[in-house]
Amino acid sequence: MSMGKTGQQTLVFENKPGVLGFASIVGQKEYEGPLGDGFDMTLPKDDTWGEDSWEKAECKMFAEAVKMAAGKAGLKTTDLQALMGGDLLNQIISAGFAAPQIGAPFLGLYGACSTMAESLLIAASMVNAGYLDNAACATCSHFSTAERQYRNPLEMGAQRVPVAQWTVTGAGCTILGASGGNPVITHGTIGKVIDYGIADANNMGAAMAPAAYDTLKTHFTDTGRNPGDYDLIVTGDLGLFGTQALKDLLKEDGIELPNHFDCGVNIFDTENQDVHGGGSGCGCAASVLNSYLLTKLQDGTLNRILFMATGALLSPTTTLQGETIPSVAHAVVIERSN
Amino acid sequence: MSMGKTGQQTLVFENKPGVLGFASIVGQKEYEGPLGDGFDMTLPKDDTWGEDSWEKAECKMFAEAVKMAAGKAGLKTTDLQALMGGDLLNQIISAGFAAPQIGAPFLGLYGACSTMAESLLIAASMVNAGYLDNAACATCSHFSTAERQYRNPLEMGAQRVPVAQWTVTGAGCTILGASGGNPVITHGTIGKVIDYGIADANNMGAAMAPAAYDTLKTHFTDTGRNPGDYDLIVTGDLGLFGTQALKDLLKEDGIELPNHFDCGVNIFDTENQDVHGGGSGCGCAASVLNSYLLTKLQDGTLNRILFMATGALLSPTTTLQGETIPSVAHAVVIERSN
The missing domain is CATH 3.40.47.40 (Stage V sporulation protein AD)
Incomplete structure (x- = not known):
C-alpha cells in the first residue's frame, strides 16, 4: 500500500x-x-x-x-x-x-x-x-x-x-x-483560489475560467499527462462564455482542448431552452456526473475522464461591497478499472 | 505504517x-x-x-x-x-x-x-x-x-x-x-448530525448539546476510553446552558464529566462581561485552542485533551420556515508526543 x-x-x-x-x-x-x-x-x-x-x-x-x-x-x-x-x-x-x-x-x-x-x-x-x-x-x-x-x-x-x-x-x-467499485478514482488535484479581478456576478463563467485553467495546468504538470490522456476533460458549469475563456487562456500556452465537455453547456439545449450561457449550480455537475458520465464510464464508451468542477466563491454581500470574484476548481481522475 | x-x-x-x-x-x-x-x-x-x-x-x-x-x-x-x-x-x-x-x-x-x-x-x-x-x-x-x-x-x-x-x-x-510537531493528533471522531427538536435559535447551546453527547459517547465506545483518560474534555461553545444540558444527558448514563472545559464559558468572565450564556462562533473554539490550550499542551501542563467543537447547522431561513436546529460535533484527540 x-x-x-x-x-x-x-x-x-x-x-x-x-x-x-x-x-x-x-x-x-x-x-x-x-x-x-x-x-x-x-x-x-x-x-x-x-x-x-x-x-x-x-x-x-x-x-x-x-x-x-x-x-x-x-x-x-x-x-x-x-x-x-x-x-x-x-x-x-x-x-x-x-x-x-x-x-x-x-x-x-x-x-x-x-x-x-x-x-x-x-x-x-x-x-x-x-x-x-x-x-x-x-x-x-x-x-x-x-x-x-x-x-x-x-x-x-x-x-x-x-x-x-x-x-x-x-x-x-x-x-x-474501498473495493469492488467501477469506475475508480485514481487522482485528485486540489485547486487554489484564483481571483482574476472579474467583478460581474452575472458572468460567473468568466470568473471561474482562470481557476479551471490553473487547476488544469497544475494537473498536467503534476501528472505528466496532457489532454490526449483523457477521453473527456469535464468542467462543471463554465457555460458558453466561461468555456470560451478557458480555451482562450489555454491557447496562449499552445494547449488545445478538443475533448472538452462542460456540464453547464450540455445539460440544456442552449439554443432552444432560453438559458443564455448554459446551466450552473452545484447540482449541474453533480447530476450530469451521476447519470450520463458515470454510465458512459461503466458501459465502456468512456475509459478515463478528468472531472473538474469550478466554484465562484462570491456572496451577495461581497458583490454589494464591491469585491471581485475569487474562484476555485478541484479535479479528480475517474477511469474504468481493469 | x-x-x-x-x-x-x-x-x-x-x-x-x-x-x-x-x-x-x-x-x-x-x-x-x-x-x-x-x-x-x-x-x-x-x-x-x-x-x-x-x-x-x-x-x-x-x-x-x-x-x-x-x-x-x-x-x-x-x-x-x-x-x-x-x-x-x-x-x-x-x-x-x-x-x-x-x-x-x-x-x-x-x-x-x-x-x-x-x-x-x-x-x-x-x-x-x-x-x-x-x-x-x-x-x-x-x-x-x-x-x-x-x-x-x-x-x-x-x-x-x-x-x-x-x-x-x-x-x-x-x-x-507530518513530522516534528508537538503536540500531535492521534484520533478523530466524525460526528453525526443530531436534531433533538430544539427550535429556539437563541438557545444554540441546548441545540448543540445532544450532538456533543452523541459524539462523546461514540468516541468513548470507539476507543474504549473514558473521561479519566483525558486531562480535559474540551467543547467549543456550548455556553453555560448547553454545558449543563450536556452534563444532564451524560448523567442519565451514569457518566460524570469533572474535567470539562467549554471554550465559550471560559473565554469570557460570564459574571461580569455581560455575555449572558457565554461565547460562541467558529472563532471561539479556534482562538482558545490556538492560544491557551495548545500552549498548555506544549508546556506540559496538559498531556492529552479531547477537543470537540460543536456546530448548529441552522440558517435564518430555516428559522423563519419553522425548522428545528440540527447540530453536529467533531472531535480530535490532541496529546503531547513522547
Missing part, C-alpha cells in the same frame, strides 16, 4: 477507491434537455415537490439522491460510514438538514459549484487511506432557491443578461467504496 | 501528525476576558480593523492568523500544501477571500462552530496518510458580522435573551505537519 502525492497539488489514490452506486434527480427543464433520459428521477412541474418551500424541496432532493445511490450500491443509508457534501444555500442547509435523515457521520463542505469534485476528492482520499470502507458524496442546487438567495425575488421577473447562466435544479450522489 | 478506523466513527492517526505552529487573533472584549493574555494579537477598539466593512475585517483576521501560524512554523504561506477551513458567513467568504492571499490549495469547509475540529480532522487524516507534508487549519468569527447576518442590525439595539451567547470576534489557525 503506497499513498501520496505527485507534483504540487495532486493526490494519488493507488488503492483505487471505486464507484459502488450513483444517482441523480433533476427538475422538468433539465429533464427536457439533451441529457434528460439519463437521470434517475424528475421533479413534478411544481418544483416545491410537495414541500412547504423550495428550500425544503432542495433538501429533499439531496436526501433522496443519497438514498437512491446507497440503494443502488446495495447499502442502507445507516451502512454509510460518512456523508460528505454541501450546497449553495447559506449555511449549506440542504445538506445539513438532509444529514439527520441519512444518519451517517457528516462532513459539511463548501466549494460553491466545485463541491461535487471537492467531496469526491476528500472521500477518495479517506477511503483510499483505509479510514473508511465507503462514503457518500453529494450536492444539489435548485433554480428557485438560488435565484431568490443570490439574485432577485422570482416574482419580480428581472431580465437576465446574455452571459447569465441558469441554475440547475438537480442533485447527484456518488457512493465510493 | 498502519492506518484506519476504530469502532464506528473514529479515525486513527498512527503516524501522529503534529502541530508545527499556531496563532490566534481576538477582539477587545475577548482580550479583556480571563484568557486574554494568551492571544497573539488583539484588534483595536474599532473592530473594522481599518477596513471598509466588518466582513473585510473578518477576512483579514482569517488571513493574518494563517500568516502568523505559518511564520511560527517556520513556513512561508506558499510552502503550505493545503488550507482547510471556513467560517460562519454566507458562502464562507472570510475563508474564501483570504485564500488567494495565502496562495495554498484550498478546501472550503462548513461545520458552523464545529469547523475548527472538522478542519483538524480532515487535515490530520490527509497528513497522516502521506498525501500532504503540512496543512493549515483555520476558522474565524466576528461579533458584528454574525449579529447582522444571523440576528438583527446592530443599530437596532435589540435586547438579548438570557440564554443567548455572544459571538466571539476571533480567529485561530493550526499548522499540522
